[in-house]
Amino acid sequence: xxxKFDAPCRFYVQGNCREGDQCKYSHDTSNIEKVDxxxxxxxKLNLKNGYQSQNRKNxxxxxxxxxxRYQDEEQIKDYNKIDKSERVDYKQRQQQQNNSxxxxxxxxxxxxxxxNENRQIKQKQxxxxxxxxNQIDQFVNRExxxxxxERWQRHENIDxxxxxxxxxxxxNxxxxxGRENTFTRRDQIQDKEKEQYxxxxxxxxxxxxxxxxxxxxxxxxxxxxxxxxxxxxxxxIDNLIQIAGYNYQFLGILKSNSIDFYxxxxxxxxxxxxDEEKKVTISxxxxxxxxxxxxxxxxxxxxxxxxxxxxxxxxxxxLIFHNVFQQQFPxxxxxxxxxxxxxxxxxxxxxxxFCKDGLIRIFQQNVIGQFKYIQHYNVEQCMESVIKVGSxxxxxxxxxxxxxxxxxxxxxxxxxxxxxxxxxIIDFNRVILKMDDDDQTSIYILNQKLEIIGxxxxxxxxxxxxxxxxxxxxxxxxxxLSDSVxxxxxxxxxxxxxxxxxxxxxxxxxxxxxxxxxxVTQKFIVGEYNGELKIFSVVPEQ
Numbered sequence: 001x002x003x004k005f006d007a008p009c010r011f012y013v014q015g016n017c018r019e020g021d022q023c024k025y026s027h028d029t030s031n032i033e034k035v036d037x038x039x040x041x042x043x044k045l046n047l048k049n050g051y052q053s054q055n056r057k058n059x060x061x062x063x064x065x066x067x068x069r070y071q072d073e074e075q076i077k078d079y080n081k082i083d084k085s086e087r088v089d090y091k092q093r094q095q096q097q098n099n100s101x102x103x104x105x106x107x108x109x110x111x112x113x114x115x116n117e118n119r120q121i122k123q124k125q126x127x128x129x130x131x132x133x134n135q136i137d138q139f140v141n142r143e144x145x146x147x148x149x150e151r152w153q154r155h156e157n158i159d160x161x162x163x164x165x166x167x168x169x170x171x172n173x174x175x176x177x178g179r180e181n182t183f184t185r186r187d188q189i190q191d192k193e194k195e196q197y198x199x200x201x202x203x204x205x206x207x208x209x210x211x212x213x214x215x216x217x218x219x220x221x222x223x224x225x226x227x228x229x230x231x232x233x234x235x236x237i238d239n240l241i242q243i244a245g246y247n248y249q250f251l252g253i254l255k256s257n258s259i260d261f262y263x264x265x266x267x268x269x270x271x272x273x274x275d276e277e278k279k280v281t282i283s284x285x286x287x288x289x290x291x292x293x294x295x296x297x298x299x300x301x302x303x304x305x306x307x308x309x310x311x312x313x314x315x316x317x318x319l320i321f322h323n324v325f326q327q328q329f330p331x332x333x334x335x336x337x338x339x340x341x342x343x344x345x346x347x348x349x350x351x352x353x354f355c356k357d358g359l360i361r362i363f364q365q366n367v368i369g370q371f372k373y374i375q376h377y378n379v380e381q382c383m384e385s386v387i388k389v390g391s392x393x394x395x396x397x398x399x400x401x402x403x404x405x406x407x408x409x410x411x412x413x414x415x416x417x418x419x420x421x422x423x424x425i426i427d428f429n430r431v432i433l434k435m436d437d438d439d440q441t442s443i444y445i446l447n448q449k450l451e452i453i454g455x456x457x458x459x460x461x462x463x464x465x466x467x468x469x470x471x472x473x474x475x476x477x478x479x480x481l482s483d484s485v486x487x488x489x490x491x492x493x494x495x496x497x498x499x500x501x502x503x504x505x506x507x508x509x510x511x512x513x514x515x516x517x518x519x520v521t522q523k524f525i526v527g528e529y530n531g532e533l534k535i536f537s538v539v540p541e542q
Contacts, residue, residue, distance in 0.1 A: 229536035258283035343386035396421025480506035
């Protein structure tokens with residue numbers, strides 16, 4: 001020990017003397033006792049024990065106390081010389097930390113500015129979205145009472161698609177650059193959680209909008225019409241069997257042994273729709289007519305096929321006029337079936353006949369115009385109704401099944417009804433199906449994807465059905481019931497009643513649409529009950 005002074009080293013007593021054995025001051029602690037400072041009731045510190053020299057004397061002038069102070073000052077100077085380089089390093093490290101802290105604060109401030117800017121953009125987009133939703137809601141409210149199903153469906157699809165795109169766009173507009181600090185990973189996790197939360201929130205908003213629109217659909221209140229059909233003319237026709245249809249300005253009326261064609265021109269005030277002076281009749285008194293099929297071809301050529309049977313015979317035969325308005329002598333195909341012929345179609349020299357016995361018989365026309373049987377297909381079920389849709393035949397069975405026949409292959413549509421299909425109506429790119437049992441009627445839709453939609457109507461048995469567009473392009477379903485005629489409009493694949501004509505019975509109906517040279521169209525409904533023919537005009541909405 002090389003101590004030059006007897007005074008104890010204060011740094012050694014505190015446990016941090018760096019001189020070790022070379023220290024100028026004493027490291028002997030035998031003469032030092034431990035003291036504690038204790039606060040009294042007033043909070044004043046009182047000396048109880050501590051590091052205090054046992055033989056310490058208070059001396060005036062340059063005494064022991066001054067030596068101690070001198071020792072302390074000298075020792076502090078020595079330590080200052082030793083720690084100068086370390087303090088410089090410490091200050092440099094401290095300055096670096098301060099610079100780093102300021103840089104982080106600047107980056108954090110920049111991120112806050114960027115976050116504020118993003119929030120302002122998001123708030124602006126939310127305000128625009130609210131405005132768009134308000135405009136959409138106002139538009140939907142205006143269209144809610146509109147009975148036009150096509151416009152309603154079109155606007156609803158656009159609304160749903162725009163809402164979905166708008167929500168996805170608002171939730172995906174987030175542009176942030178990469179962060180270069182220690183909080184990058186944490187911020188990425190937070191951003192991911194926020195993104196997921198916003199995505200879930202957007203999906204909830206989309207679902208909420210969808211639910212709101214469904215509620216709005218369910219709240220549709222269809223406007224009732226005071227009048228849809230106006231009776232224009234009545235005419236009694238003896239032995240009337242079938243309204244064959246309107247083709248080439250002629251309305252065909254089938255009777256027991258003749259068929260009358262009434263020429264119907266564009267109606268003007270005071271002119272009767274059906275005029276006896278403008279009638280052409282084809283008669284075969286030795287034949288009992290059952291039904292007639294009129295088919296339109298190119299160049300205003302019309303084929304007329306009449307199903308008949310002879311007296312006291314049950315075999316069904318066909319009377320064929322290849323061009324009904326120019327051909328005087330028809331062709332006859334005898335003894336085709338014991339059951340009724342449901343449908344016929346003449347195309348490319350081939351005549352297809354669909355019979356209730358389940359057979360599809362095909363006849364070919366030779367060079368002199370005669371027809372000869374060449375082939376048949378067996379469906380093995382009773383046919384109730386057939387219609388030509390494009391290049392295929394749609395066949396409705398008594399069992400409730402539907403089949404497609406393309407001329408070669410018979411394909412079953414994988415849907416079976418509990419009712420039989422008694423009538424089919426082509427409506428542009430879909431087919432309206434009327435299904436009947438003994439007491440009720442259901443109406444379905446068959447779309448291009450061969451999907452069944454509906455029933456769009458399910459209720460009282462419908463005796464006859466016709467579909468016509470109003471002057472406002474609303475689809476009007478005319479339903480002939482047991483003691484009334486009800487008019488429905490279609491909205492969202494469902495029928496809503498808009499008008500009822502009481503005490504009116506119709507057994508069959510056909511529509512008439514007449515267009516003049518200025519492309520103005522007049523619309524009529526021809527109905528029949530018990531030999532009385534009634535013609536109604538379609539009234540524009542007031």
